Amino acid sequence: MRLGIIGLPNSGKTTIFNALTHQNLATGAATSGQFEVHTAVVNVPDPRVEKLIAMYKPKKTGYATVTYADIGGLDKGISEGGLKGQFRNELSQVDGFLHVVRAFKDDTVPHPYETVDPQRDLEILDSxxxxxxxxxxxxxxxxxxxxxxxxxxxxxxxxxxxxxxxxxxxxxxxxxxxxxxxxxxxxxxxxxxxxGFMTLKPVLVVANLGDEAVDVNSILKYNRAGSKLVALQGKIEAELSQLEPADAEMFMEEYGITELSAAKVIRLSYELLAIQSFFTVGEDEVRAWSVAVGATAPEAAGAIHSDLQKGFIRAEVMAYEDLITGGSEAALKASGKFRLEGKEYIVNDGDIVHIRHSS
Ligand SMILES: Nc1nc2c(ncn2[C@@H]2O[C@H](COP(=O)(O)OP(=O)(O)OP(=O)(O)O)[C@@H](O)[C@H]2O)c(=O)[nH]1
Ligand SMILES: [Mg+2]
The missing domain is CATH 1.10.150.300 (Obg-related GTPase Ych/YyaF, coiled-coil domain)
Known part of the structure; x- marks a missing residue:
């Protein structure tokens, strides 16, 4: 799943890309206004995976992932006569957008439309x-x-x-x-x-705040189906993402930040795309997989490997919550909450699945 980070020049796209992906790409004047794409894959934080790891102590682990593409160079007028060439290519490949709008004030960072006005900026690229x-x-x-x-x-x-x-x-x-x-x-x-319709794609609007944390609803209105709104202190979080966790904690205390928004933004990105996670567990590997909401058991099997979908016989299924409440697979089997499901079964978020298949 791929999300395109878009926004006006100097809104803080690359800064936020760095904050989300722990990279250290150059920001600022050197890059302004140019078509440039950088991508990185990040794990979607999921406390359920951590709990399952603690339970099974596997040799290998895997989280669900989201790919971010920082797409530089979009501005007013870009669609005149239709989106063209490299922009059209790049934008049509993404499953959704992370639309960065500038809400920080900083006289040393020029704004292409002079004043800081997040609502106006949001509407410019939207139009x-x-x-x-x-x-x-x-x-x-x-x-x-x-x-x-x-x-x-x-x-x-x-x-x-x-x-x-x-x-x-x-x-x-x-x-x-x-x-x-x-x-x-x-x-x-x-x-x-x-x-290549652009407005068919869901949008996560990220207000890039300066030093002060404010409620995003007080600066932006965006009432559209399939979209979400969140705020992030881009520059501070980009700097924090470069530190060791212990140092980051000290820094956060100093600045009175109780929680990083980067993890929340990644989580929202994932939810935006109407996908959900199911898990496979064992001593070998605990892993989260992504499927569309509404996917069937064979489709979930196919997310693991196409052979599993072809040879699908049944899925052994436990709900994550039941496993945590019951304490063990054995307890679930005793209480009848360990189920065998067939081809028609619709997978739920948090299902722990083992596919029985013919090879
Ligand atoms: N004060 C302040 N400056 C910021 C913040 N976020 C980004 N900046 C600065 O704004 C400038 C532009 O940031 P970038 O991340 O390069 O913005 P961009 O949207 O990627 O810009 P282009 O790719 O050139 O269109 C840089 O000098 C950043 O350091 C912020 O939250 N506060
Ligand atoms: Mg940039």
């Missing part, structure tokens, strides 16, 4: 994405209408269907609402997958 999608829809509509005109009654039966869909998209985008809010059937989703 660009709405516009980019509108350009795609209009191009498509023109093509479909041409086809109807040329072929008349012999036109493919999907053409009028898509025409209606695109007209609905157009009206919605013109009302400045993201496509993510529309109900789209799986067939429609498949048909439009290649078009």
């Amino acid at each position: 660009e994405f709405l516009l980019s999608d509108l350009v795609i829809v209009e191009t498509r509509l023109e093509k479909l209408q041409n086809e109807i005109r040329i072929k008349g009654k012999n036109v493919d039966k999907f053409v009028p269907v898509e025409l209606e869909l695109m007209q609905g998209f157009k009206a919605h985008l013109e009302a400045e609402r993201p496509l993510l809010e529309l109900e789209i059937t799986p067939e429609e989703a498949k048909a439009i997958r290649g078009y």
Whole structure:
């Protein structure tokens, strides 16, 4: 799962990328306004995995992961005539966005629009994405209408269907609402997958705060389906991410910071993508895996290995909470909470799964 970190120049994208991924990329004037992409994979913190590790003492461990791509160079006007080239490529590859908006005041850091106004900045890039999608829809509509005109009654039966869909998209985008809010059937989703619509992707808005921690709702409003809002003190957390944990703790005490937001932002990134974790456990390995919400047991098996999906027979399932309450696998078996599930089973977040399969 890949999240694109976007935002206006100098909003603190790379600073926040560093805070989330413990990297130390150059920030500031040297990079401003340039198209540049940096990626890093991070573990999604999960106290359940830690508890399972303590319980099974495995040789190997693995967390669920999120990949962040810091995408530099976006600004007002980028979608004029449609998103192009490298931006289009890069942005269409991500599953969602982490949209950084500047909320810190610092006279030594120039703002491309002079004043610090997080709401305005958020709407600037948002409008660009709405516009980019509108350009795609209009191009498509023109093509479909041409086809109807040329072929008349012999036109493919999907053409009028898509025409209606695109007209609905157009009206919605013109009302400045993201496509993510529309109900789209799986067939429609498949048909439009290649078009590269930006507003179909969920957005986690991150307000980059300065030295003062404030409630994000007091500076930003963003009422959109599939989006979330959070605040982070970018510069401080980027600096803390470079320290040894013990030193970081001392530093935090000094600054009166009780909890880092980076872990929370990673957790929210994961939730944003409508994925969930299930676990495999044993003396060999304790590991978290990611599947879409609503995935079946064979699909979960496929997340581990395609052979397990092909040869799927049954899944042995325990709920994480039951295991913790019961204390051991043996206790769950005795109380009937250790289940055997078939192909139709819908996996829950926190399921501990063992796949029985034919090889
Ligand atoms: N005071 C203060 N400065 C910050 C904060 N976050 C970032 N900065 C500074 O703002 C400048 C820009 O930060 P970057 O992280 O490079 O911003 P960016 O969005 O990646 O910028 P471009 O990639 O050039 O578009 C740097 O000088 C940072 O040190 C913050 O929370 N407080
Ligand atoms: Mg940058």
